[in-house]
Structures are given as structure tokens and as C-alpha cells.
Amino acid sequence: MYPFLKGHGTENDFVLLPDPDATVHGELSAERVRALCDRRAGIGGDGVLRVVRAAAAGAAAAGQDAEWFMDYRNSDGSVSEMCGNGVRVFGRHLARQGLIDPSAPVPVATRAGVKVLTFADGAADGEITVDMGIPKVVEVTAVAVGERTWPALHVDMGNPHAVAFLGDGEDLADAGPLTEAPTYDPAAYPEGVNVEFVVRRGPGHVAMRVHERGSGETRSCGTGACAVMVATALADGAARDTAYRIDLPGGTLRITWTTDDRILMTGPAVVVAEGTTDL
């Protein structure tokens, strides 16, 4: 038996595995991740967050100035560089356990480098803002669902995204069922891609759906919301420091692109259960 927790950020849900010294799980297998994330036979989740000290995490955390490393896995067992909702839940767990001081910025090592968390009012249970770093706008590409194809902006948030805008008057349902992955250009995305579909709700306000690489359609994606904000701000010709509201099926995130080109993402994070498992 070993300990686990269950948490979510805007209903993007995760199984957390405390493994501070990397002695509990060793090389966490894809099979174990799939078993944990199974919504009928397991605990259920869009992914797994292994909570390990950076000093014990090996090459993935090497050279990063942070005490903790977020070892993120998609529900199919694959590895991703970064998870925006996950890193807030990761921070919430550390704060609840007294493993970090929420009154000061908290650096967390990830496969996409260090992300710094700030807790609102310095409170362990406050909303969390994450400095997601500088986005890379790569190129215009295309995605398709069934017979329909959309132009899409390739935005790299440490992990790959394709952002497609639905037409005026269309609803998010018009993107189709998303029970299967949208098709994309494998030359643009040799490691696969997270695909976001966007509709406008008003000035500085959009709504989105996402099909995540390795997890299918989820109720929220933090890095995806950041990519959507970047694509929308560019389309709008918005000035830096304009905040956008991004509505997702599981909740709302607020995203700002700062004058020094960094993306700040603010949103909730919740731990809902803890226990032990032999999965």
C-alpha cells in the first residue's frame, strides 16, 4: 500500500503520489499510471502528479533551482513536459502539508523548467497564480475533426498546442464530439498535440474546449488556456497586461500576458481526498 491524494484544478483531475525521496515508485510505469487513472477500476484522473524532491528526481530536474519536482503523466501513461492545472494542485498539496511557505513565491521544477507559484494573500488555501514563462508562437497550421478543417495557431507553452477559432455564431459543440483525437500535421507536432477550440464571449473573454494529448477531452487545460489567450490576444492586437477570462467546461481561468512577455495564469486548486492504494 502507498499513499495517494486526489485533486483538481477547474475539474482537470489528478491522482497525486507523494514520493519525496523517489523511493516509493521508482520508474513509475505507464501501466500503473493507467490503472490509477482508470475511472471505473481505479481512482480516476486525467493524469498523475508524482511529488518528488528535485534533488531525488534525477536528470529531469537537474540544474533547476527548486526544492520540488512535478513528475506529470497523462492518463494513458505518457509523459508531458508541463501541466498548468496540475502545477496549481501540486502547490496546493505542498501548502496543505506545510512543505512550502505560501507567503513567498514557490518555485516548482517541471520538465518545461521552473514555474513560480504565488498564493493569493499568502494563504495556503488561496487562488494560485503561476508564472508560466514566455510562450513560443511557432506557425499557422491546421487541425481537422471529421470532414471539417480549421486553421490553427501552433503555440508552445513548454508543451505543444494548436488553437482553432470556431466561426462567428458557432457554439463549442460545433467542434464535434472530440471522442477521438483531432487530426493534425505530424511534421508540425512530431510528439503529438493538445488541440483547443475557441469561441468568443465578449471583449477579453472567450470559451474553449480541449482535446488533450494522452488524456482525451478534459474539462480544463491550464497550458491550453494560456495558448488560447496568446492566440486571442494576437488576433485582437491586444496590448500587453490585458487580462483575459477563459471559460472552460470545468471552470474559469484568468490569464495575463505581461509587458516582459510572460504568461501569468490564475485559478483555483483543490485537494478532495486522500488515502492509500495498492494499485
Ligand SMILES: N[C@@H](CCC[C@H](N)C(=O)O)C(=O)O
Ligand atoms: N491538463 C494539463 C496539460 C497536461 C499535459 C498535456 N495533456 C500534454 O500532453 O501536453 C494542463 O492543465 O496544462
